[in-house]
Amino acid sequence: MQREEMKFERNPTPEDLVEEEKALSLDEAHWETLLTVMEAKRCTPFLGAGASTPPLPRARELAKMWSQKYDYPLENQTDLASVTQYLRIKFGDPFVVKHKIKTHFRSFPVPDFSRPNQIHGLLADLGLPLYVTTNYDDYLEQALKKKNRHPVSEVCRWNAWIRKNCKSIFDQTAHPGFEPTDDQPVVFHLHGLIDYPESLVLTEDDYVDFLGSMDEQLIPECVQGALSEKSVLFLGYGLSDWNFRVLFRTVARYLEKSLSPVHVSVQLLPPPPGKKAAVLEYLNKYFGELAIRVFWGTCQQFADELHQRRQ
Secondary structure (H helix, E strand, O other): OOHHHOOOOOOOOOOHHHHHHHOOOOOHHHHHHHHHHHOOOOOOEEOOOHHOOOOOHHHHHHHHHHHHHHHOOOOOOOOOOHHHHHHHHHHHHHHHHHHHHHHHHHHOOOOOOOOOOOOOHHHHHHOOEEEOOOOOOOHHHHHHOOOOOOOOEEEEEOOOHHHHHHHOOOOOOOOOOOOOOOOOEHHHEEEOOOOHHHHHHHHHHHHHHHHHHHHHHHHOOOHHHHHHHHHEEEEOOOOHHHHHHHHHEEEEEEEEHHOOOOOOEEEEEOOOOOOHHHHHHHHHHHOOOOOOOEEEHHHHHHHHHHHHHOO
């Protein structure tokens, strides 16, 4: 039976769920492939919010808190893009709500990157030249510095403020011939970096403007190459996330041209029992011919197993 064809026409028994777990999880061959491409530095980590939670709150938790604090009048009180759109209109200046995000994020303690199973520290240990993230935090940069590397933060230049105020390491005039290396890796922030609140893709307007401005000129050539020539490891995304949907509208064109046979998507939370086959079928239809394999669990669960297997 093919992996994506396992469905239940009745309520699944415990035995059914065990068989489903075996059929639809990463098997030994996929783990071996993933470990091999990591060792060969032919892997590009792509981080979502689940990689930084905890210590940072989930988007729905932050949206709920602000909904209550600022009397958000609509029903979708856990949709951060909608809630921040309301606040953007309420305050009259998009900078205000983005600065509040920065202040809130900075109030949390940073992770202990020295823990052997801490996800950012694990990824930094791989010694890769490029990391991509839709997260606003700089945890990857901090973890890389703890490993005595010299990371460079690069922000996607999706709006006029970024193009005017944020210098780019890929500016050939200022940095002729620059290429990311193991010692000087690039962390590419697709949806902005907390140090520059104006760069954040946060509100509904931001997501619309981001998609409207997106073309190949906004994605540096080395990032395009990493997505089309290497295995991509998606960490911390959920199927219902705005970031997930916008992300794959953005990068699918590169994955479709990929020379690598395997991409692994680590979902934020596993689906209810008996629903994994339906979710995998949805993923297969969503991604078409892309070879997406799913680790059913949180980033921490993935990090625990990755650490054990790398030992």
